Amino acid sequence: MFPNRAAVEGVGDAAQLAEIKGRSLWADARTRFFRNKAAVVSLIMLGLIGAFALFGQFFAQYDKGFVDFSLIGSNANKGVPSIENGHYFGTDSNGRDLYARVVQGTGISLMVGIVGAMVAVIVGTLYGATAGYFGGRIDGAMMRIVDVLMSIPFMFVLILMLVIFGRSIFMLFLGIGLISWLDMARIARGQTLTIKNKEFVEVAVATGVRPIKIILRHIVPNLLGIVIVYATLLVPSMIIFESFISFLGLGVQEPNTSLGALINEGARTMQFGYYWQIAYPLFFFVVTIFAFFFVGDGLRDALDPKDR
Amino acid sequence: MNPLLSVRNLSVTFDVRRPGSWPWTPAMKLHAVSEVSFDLQPGECLGIVGESGSGKSTIARAIVGTIPSSGGNIFFEDHDLANMDTRQRRVHRRDVQMIFQDPLAALNPRMTVGEIIAEPLITHEPNTPRKEVKRRVGELMERVGLLPNLINRYPHEFSGGQCQRIGIARALILKPKLIICDEPVSALDVSVQAQVINLLMELQRDMGLSMIFIAHDLSVVKHISDRILVLYLGRVMETAEAHKLTTAPEHPYSQALISSVPIPDPVLERARHRPILEGELPSPLRPPSGCVFRTRCPKVQPDCADAKPALEDVGGRHFVACPYHEAQQVLVVNE
Ligand SMILES: Nc1ncnc2c1ncn2[C@@H]1O[C@H](COP(=O)(O)OP(=O)(O)OP(=O)(O)O)[C@@H](O)[C@H]1O
Ligand code: SF4
Numbered sequence A: 001m002f003p004n005r006a007a008v009e010g011v012g013d014a015a016q017l018a019e020i021k022g023r024s025l026w027a028d029a030r031t032r033f034f035r036n037k038a039a040v041v042s043l044i045m046l047g048l049i050g051a052f053a054l055f056g057q058f059f060a061q062y063d064k065g066f067v068d069f070s071l072i073g074s075n076a077n078k079g080v081p082s083i084e085n086g087h088y089f090g091t092d093s094n095g096r097d098l099y100a101r102v103v104q105g106t107g108i109s110l111m112v113g114i115v116g117a118m119v120a121v122i123v124g125t126l127y128g129a130t131a132g133y134f135g136g137r138i139d140g141a142m143m144r145i146v147d148v149l150m151s152i153p154f155m156f157v158l159i160l161m162l163v164i165f166g167r168s169i170f171m172l173f174l175g176i177g178l179i180s181w182l183d184m185a186r187i188a189r190g191q192t193l194t195i196k197n198k199e200f201v202e203v204a205v206a207t208g209v210r211p212i213k214i215i216l217r218h219i220v221p222n223l224l225g226i227v228i229v230y231a232t233l234l235v236p237s238m239i240i241f242e243s244f245i246s247f248l249g250l251g252v253q254e255p256n257t258s259l260g261a262l263i264n265e266g267a268r269t270m271q272f273g274y275y276w277q278i279a280y281p282l283f284f285f286v287v288t289i290f291a292f293f294f295v296g297d298g299l300r301d302a303l304d305p306k307d308r
Numbered sequence B: 001m002n003p004l005l006s007v008r009n010l011s012v013t014f015d016v017r018r019p020g021s022w023p024w025t026p027a028m029k030l031h032a033v034s035e036v037s038f039d040l041q042p043g044e045c046l047g048i049v050g051e052s053g054s055g056k057s058t059i060a061r062a063i064v065g066t067i068p069s070s071g072g073n074i075f076f077e078d079h080d081l082a083n084m085d086t087r088q089r090r091v092h093r094r095d096v097q098m099i100f101q102d103p104l105a106a107l108n109p110r111m112t113v114g115e116i117i118a119e120p121l122i123t124h125e126p127n128t129p130r131k132e133v134k135r136r137v138g139e140l141m142e143r144v145g146l147l148p149n150l151i152n153r154y155p156h157e158f159s160g161g162q163c164q165r166i167g168i169a170r171a172l173i174l175k176p177k178l179i180i181c182d183e184p185v186s187a188l189d190v191s192v193q194a195q196v197i198n199l200l201m202e203l204q205r206d207m208g209l210s211m212i213f214i215a216h217d218l219s220v221v222k223h224i225s226d227r228i229l230v231l232y233l234g235r236v237m238e239t240a241e242a243h244k245l246t247t248a249p250e251h252p253y254s255q256a257l258i259s260s261v262p263i264p265d266p267v268l269e270r271a272r273h274r275p276i277l278e279g280e281l282p283s284p285l286r287p288p289s290g291c292v293f294r295t296r297c298p299k300v301q302p303d304c305a306d307a308k309p310a311l312e313d314v315g316g317r318h319f320v321a322c323p324y325h326e327a328q329q330v331l332v333v334n335e
């Protein structure tokens, strides 16, 4: 009754052919991403800003801690940005080279954002995936912990911590690490609940693959799309969060600085006409934030399965 | 000969809660499978047929061990599935493999075909050298009719039939003793269905596999099965040797199922007697009292509501769960 399976015959001869490289879903997403102009431009901007933060200090004419005493008292006319005297971005109100300070501030702001996002990706994803995969009581307990942590007013707690234990970058990272993963854990758990009912997970369970392998091999790679999008959008909000704390004067400590701290200083002297002291940090801040948002948007469009 | 698999009075119930009900109201019991028994000999193929929702997949899952049974026993090679130790369970996981209805959904979209097929091997024999893994994967791909040079491709680059071949290769790499095919061709084109079924029959013969083949349509099952089990609302209605069941079914439900398969010849088609099934499948939350088929049975009698008819042996390993059974010659389809 059935037609003969011709397809199988003659397969042996073809076996010698070279292996064909497959196009993964990631490769497809990459193609879609690179078709999005705004996202690509933003990615380039981010690359440039990253390079600025990493290598900018090699072009600085002054050390970031060097106080140019010759300028004190005449900041308004001698401290203006100029190529000749080497203060490309002018000087700050203490006579330090603003270019070197902006390089340092950009670096620290980026680091805050990236550390926050990394904690979120690693802790949040694994936590959420584990809770979602095991379900039942384990899920209930794990997610209630998240709910409790979320109900704590973190800004308040962090400010208290900074006041009690003193202001330090470590405390700042600790505080940011503690909050950033909570949302991610919820997102990852929600996704896991749908993924774990897919048949390929059942196949793996039936074959006897261990739960930890199932989470790492079958669940996490399938939630990575949404995790990456959320992480890129998390970076700017972490930067904004840090800036806010620094703006309150509780963030990073002198001699270190961040974009938020620089903007804070710049805002104080803006009224005296030292516009450059706020303009340069603000420029880098705004460009970084916007670039991250555009890249995040581009990634979401590229990874969204609905467009396929 | 000892049966490879023997299922005794298997029942599976699910707790279902109405959405929005109080947490302390007791859950309703959904009887997906009730008191199902059968034996499977080594090398034999058992077909399971029944409408959607009759509990076919649930039986398969209980045998594989991904859902717990709530009553009865499943013996695989004389070991009770319910109280196996860790080592026996691992052996069971190796020896029983499953093939699913939706071929694409059963493949992880982020893994290459090679990784998918190799997963059971890597799980159970983690020390196999990579070269050896690749060689075995390539061999098997060839065996199921896939070009081995497609090993680095991803599932979404394949057609439904090819995906099902990948699923078959994955199920076979550990040389299991039993494979359970849960409607393996329902999602495929008719022409591709035939290819996949032929492949499965060939593999079963060559590798001496035992097989449980699930379908909702008798015409698919009868070619591949040695015996057939007809399921209705989680209960066995009739079970017999495949040829006997398809040519001389005794249970009113089997008769209705068989006559619902169309015959290509219009003259024969018009001439044949056709009990038509009316109405909907009753809810497994509240199955009818007595014979579960009575709400739709064309031969229903008043006392059918009183007691559950037991499976009655009518000779030649042919069992029927209906006291009013009578042999009915049905026109043989596509023979
Ligand atoms: N995890 C579950 N929780 C609650 N009810 C379930 C669950 N799995 C299956 N059921 C119910 O059990 C009954 C039998 O389902 P099953 O999937 O075994 O049917 P099936 O015969 O395989 O149908 P199909 O042909 O549609 O695949 C159905 O009423 C279904 O709603
Ligand atoms: S027992 Fe009664 S209702 Fe059930 S199949 Fe037989 S005749 Fe029909």
Ligand SMILES: [Mg+2]
Residues within 6 Å of the ligand: B056, B057, B058, B182, B183
């Ligand atoms: Mg099913």
